[in-house]
Amino acid sequence: MFGSDLLPIMKNAAVLIALFLVAASVPNVGASLDDARGRPQGTPLQEKACCAATEKPAAPKDACCAAKSAPKPAACCPATPAPAPKACCPAPAKTENPESETENYTKESLYQLEVTFTDDTGKTVALGDLRGRPVVLNMFFASCGYACPLTVTDLLAIQERLPAAQRAQTLFVLVSFDIARDTTEVLAKYRAQRALDGQWVLLRGPDDSVRELAALLGVKYKQEADGMFSHSNLVTILNREGEIVHQRQGLKGGLEEAAAALAAVK
């Protein structure tokens, strides 16, 4: 706990020192940026107020916040959201935010894709919301008469053979590419028909979200004249970071391998 509390402080301190060095070497940068933004004269007062609170108003203006606020960055300039003084504490506001740390996805993470879907209860689900769990991901459409039902049956079999602890962690995610017919209600009905428990997430897109995800997974689909879809049969297993660790292709076999790949997700 203490270790993780100290880390952001140390990072902030490093950022502040870096900012201080930049400000010291290019003293006019702040002023010219202000001019470019047409900041009214006089707003630098905020800067003074910030520095005054940390005593010694005589300190050089660019150096002031960097030097004073390192141990306690939040205390300096907390309430200057609009035209904050340039050289004085602009960056720490960003690095202080723990959210920005958690959204540092790995280079291979699918969760970098900023797309959102709607689940079968109408709730918005961003792809990144799946982070932290092993995920079995399959694209499908609810009225499919052959391949998709078989795949769901296979996924249920995989779910059943997982040890209890892992079963409680793993999410089974079905994303429909039938954006016209697979409404929230249709997905909810599908859940009931197939007796899919709370570990299952049923999603429908906006069209671009579905297409982008399919492209990333390597899933191809195409609506035929009769309204049905021809599509790849590709089950993807993601680790907790959203990286692809396994793909099962086709409709036959591969259950053991998929289950083993899931088991290997720590």
Ligand SMILES: [Cu+2]
């Ligand atoms: Cu299908």
